[in-house]
Amino acid sequence: MTGYEGADLAIALINVILLGLLFVVAIAIARMRSLFAIVMLSGIYSLISATWFVALDAVDVAFTEAAVGAGISTALLLGAMLLTSRTAKPEKRSTAIVPLLVVIAVGCMLVYATIDLPAFGDPDSPANTYVGTAYIERTPQDIGVPNIVTAVLASYRGFDTLGEVGVVFAAALAVILLLGFGERSLSATIGRKDKGGRG
Amino acid sequence: MLEFILERGNYWAIIGLMMIGLYTLFAATNLIKRLVGLSIFQTSIILFYISLSRIDGGTAPILYGKDAKGHGGGHGEEAAAAYGADAAHGAADAAHGAASHGFEHVYSNPLPHVLMLTAIVVGVATLAVGLAIVVRIREAYGTIEADEIRDMDLDVALAQYAEDHPGEANPA
Amino acid sequence: MSQKTDHHVILRVVAKPLIPIISLFAFYVQFHGDYSPGGGFQAGVIFAVAVILYALIFGIAPAMRAVPPVFTRSLAAFGFLLYAGVGVWALIMGGNFLDYDALFNEPPGGHDGQHYGILLIELGVLLAVAGSMLSIFYAFAGRVTEIKDEDW
Numbered sequence: 038m039t040g041y042e043g044a045d046l047a048i049a050l051i052n053v054i055l056l057g058l059l060f061v062v063a064i065a066i067a068r069m070r071s072l073f074a075i076v077m078l079s080g081i082y083s084l085i086s087a088t089w090f091v092a093l094d095a096v097d098v099a100f101t102e103a104a105v106g107a108g109i110s111t112a113l114l115l116g117a118m119l120l121t122s123r124t125a126k127p128e129k130r131s132t133a134i135v136p137l138l139v140v141i142a143v144g145c146m147l148v149y150a151t152i153d154l155p156a157f158g159d160p161d162s163p164a165n166t167y168v169g170t171a172y173i174e175r176t177p178q179d180i181g182v183p184n185i186v187t188a189v190l191a192s193y194r195g196f197d198t199l200g201e202v203g204v205v206f207a208a209a210l211a212v213i214l215l216l217g218f219g220e221r222s223l224s225a226t227i228g229r230k231d232k233g234g235r236g
Numbered sequence: 237m238l239e240f241i242l243e244r245g246n247y248w249a250i251i252g253l254m255m256i257g258l259y260t261l262f263a264a265t266n267l268i269k270r271l272v273g274l275s276i277f278q279t280s281i282i283l284f285y286i287s288l289s290r291i292d293g294g295t296a297p298i299l300y301g302k303d304a305k306g307h308g309g310g311h312g313e314e315a316a317a318a319y320g321a322d323a324a325h326g327a328a329d330a331a332h333g334a335a336s337h338g339f340e341h342v343y344s345n346p347l348p349h350v351l352m353l354t355a356i357v358v359g360v361a362t363l364a365v366g367l368a369i370v371v372r373i374r375e376a377y378g379t380i381e382a383d384e385i386r387d388m389d390l391d392v393a394l395a396q397y398a399e400d401h402p403g404e405a406n407p408a
Numbered sequence: 409m410s411q412k413t414d415h416h417v418i419l420r421v422v423a424k425p426l427i428p429i430i431s432l433f434a435f436y437v438q439f440h441g442d443y444s445p446g447g448g449f450q451a452g453v454i455f456a457v458a459v460i461l462y463a464l465i466f467g468i469a470p471a472m473r474a475v476p477p478v479f480t481r482s483l484a485a486f487g488f489l490l491y492a493g494v495g496v497w498a499l500i501m502g503g504n505f506l507d508y509d510a511l512f513n514e515p516p517g518g519h520d521g522q523h524y525g526i527l528l529i530e531l532g533v534l535l536a537v538a539g540s541m542l543s544i545f546y547a548f549a550g551r552v553t554e555i556k557d558e559d560w
Contacts, residue, residue: 056249063256063276072268079272086279094344095286096296096445100437101356102282104453109541110275110360112460116548117367118268121374125266126381136262144255148248156243158292160342165291169345173297181519182442182526183304185297185346186353190447191526194350195506198529199491201354202536206488208361209481209540212547215368219477219543219550298444357449357537364544371551 048092055089070125072118080111097186246287254280267370267380271363278359282352289348297346303339416465423465430458438534442526448533455534456541468549477550480542487535494528 062082069075083106090099155162172189180188190198257280260273374380377388398404434455441447463471495506503510508525512518 052246056246056253059253060249060256063253066269066272066276067256067260067263072266075269075272079275082276083279086283089283090286093286093290094294094296095289095349095352096298097447097450098282098286098349098352098356100445100450101353101453102279104450104457105356105360106275106279108457109453109460109545110363112457112464112545113360113364113367113548114268114272116545117371120371120548120551121268121380122266125264125269128263128265133263136259139262140255140259143258144251147251147254151244151247151251154244154247154288157246157287158290160291160294162288164288164348165345169289169347172346173339173343177299177303178517180522180526182522183299184442184444184447185299185343186349186445187441187447187526187530189346189350190353191529192508192522195495195508195525195529198354198533199495199506201358202488202491202533204358205361205540206484206536208358208365209484209543211365212368212544213481215365215372216547216551218481219546220472296445353449357453361540361544364548368547371548 051092052089055085055092058085059089070127072123072125073115075125076111076114076118079114080107083107083110097184247284250280250284250287253283265382265384267373267382268367270382271366271370274366275359275363278355282355285348285352289345291342291344294342294344297343297349299339299343301340303341419465423461427458427462430461431455434458434534438530439527441530442523448530449537451530452534452537453541455538456545459542460545463545463549468546472546472550475542477543477546480539480546482539483535484539484543487532487537487539489532490535491529491532494525494532498525 059082062078062085066075066078066082069078083102087099087103087107090096090102155164159165172193173185176182176185176188180192182188182192254277257273257276257278261270261277262273264270264273370380373385377385379385379388434451437446437454438448438451441451459471459475462474494508494511498507498510499505501510501513506525506529508521509516511521511525514520
């Protein structure tokens with residue numbers, strides 16, 4: 038039996054600790070009302086999951102999650118929070134029961150679905166046997182780049198990545214269309230500051 | 237039985253996290269809190285994909301040691317220096333069934349890594365668009381609580397209806 | 409910005425040497441993406457973070473003077489075009505779209521086309537992601553705060 042016995046005990050311990058931390062942070066986010074605390078905790082959530090990605094051998098993903106999730110998203114959420122409000126309204130106890138029931142039902146169905154999933158770390162699982170292995174085998178001959186993730190991202194699936202870059206560019210355009218370029222409103226901000234208002 | 241649970245405990249924990257995100261998305265009325273819930277949900281799905289791509293005894297999908305020297309055109313030394321720690325050596329036998337194809341080391345499946353890497357970047361782009369819309373909602377309505385916005389819309393609609401149909405009773 | 413912010417003096421002194429190092433690290437990540445974790449996406453985000461850090465500590469107006477919003481917008485568009493341009497280059501050389509082996513018409517087994525192709529498109533990703541993230545940040549940060557002090 039492959040699976041858990043093959044895995045290092047230390048890795049298993051790290052998994053448990055990091056997942057526990059993720060649970061604590063997620064529950065705190067769900068219960069908090071101060072938006073500032075929520076935004077900061079979401080950055081911490083990203084950072085902990087980045088650590089977990091390292092334990093799962095996904096170093097590129099960990100790097101991205103740490104830079105994007107904990108860096109840029111937190112900055113953007115803070116910027117949006119400055120422009121909107123600082124606290125969230127408390128949820129009504131009477132209406133909170135419906136989402137809870139929906140969430141429990143969905144969770145039970147998903148857990149039922151995991152019974153058929155391959156074991157954690159199984160090298161013979163369908164996801165790990167066909168195309169992923171082929172990329173590992175062929176990268177040295179085809180691309181000649183040691184980092185297989187870069188090879189797949191930039192070469193084998195370059196068209197895919199072109200689409201992702203297009204999505205990021207389109208999102209920047211959408212934000213600019215919604216909020217303005219930034220310079221014009223900036224001059225208004227500076228004008229306000231001269232009059233003694235806050236920027 | 238215990239083994240079955242241990243092999244799938246990760247998935248269940250991730251589903252739990254996913255459901256906490258979904259609950260935040262559902263129950264919160266504050267739009268920014270909803271977006272944070274959405275990003276928890278998204279991060280949990282990324283965690284799920286990455287945990288599917290892990291292979292026991294495997295290492296990060298960067299060729300090193302003999303694997304990189306054999307074909308990489310002399311570029312392997314840097315990678316070998318960066319990843320010199322031979323973490324995979326001892327446990328490599330465990331996974332020889334599927335993942336060894338003339339390679340010295342066992343590597344995790346790189347495909348989910350690539351997909352999730354781009355998903356994270358696209359996720360932050362869509363989050364930015366969502367936040368921009370929230371900022372505009374705040375400027376138009378003066379609030380970012382979903383139920384207050386709904387009440388305001390309802391009031392406006394009722395006033396409009398009363399204007400269009402004078403003399404009729406309130407439809408509500 | 410003004411003399412009033414003097415209690416941030418440590419922050420500013422620490423940030424000043426740190427910001428060039430962060431930018432340098434972004435380029436390290438970019439050009440070592442073939443051999444170690446990293447690549448255009450991460451490098452672009454790190455580069456954007458360096459400018460955002462500057463904007464947070466020294467104010468948004470000096471940041472906009474250093475890296476103008478017009479520049480970031482053009483950077484995003486140029487990056488995307490650079491990426492697509494490599495694909496068109498491959499088309500012109502008789503290959504498929506984004507088929508790097510066709511770039512230099514090299515015999516099978518050569519990796520020059522792949523190396524330069526990946527280098528160029530990663531550069532395109534870097535410029536597009538850094539430009540887009542900075543444009544998004546400027547759009548949020550440059551907006552007039554309508555919220556009143558009493559609401560805080």
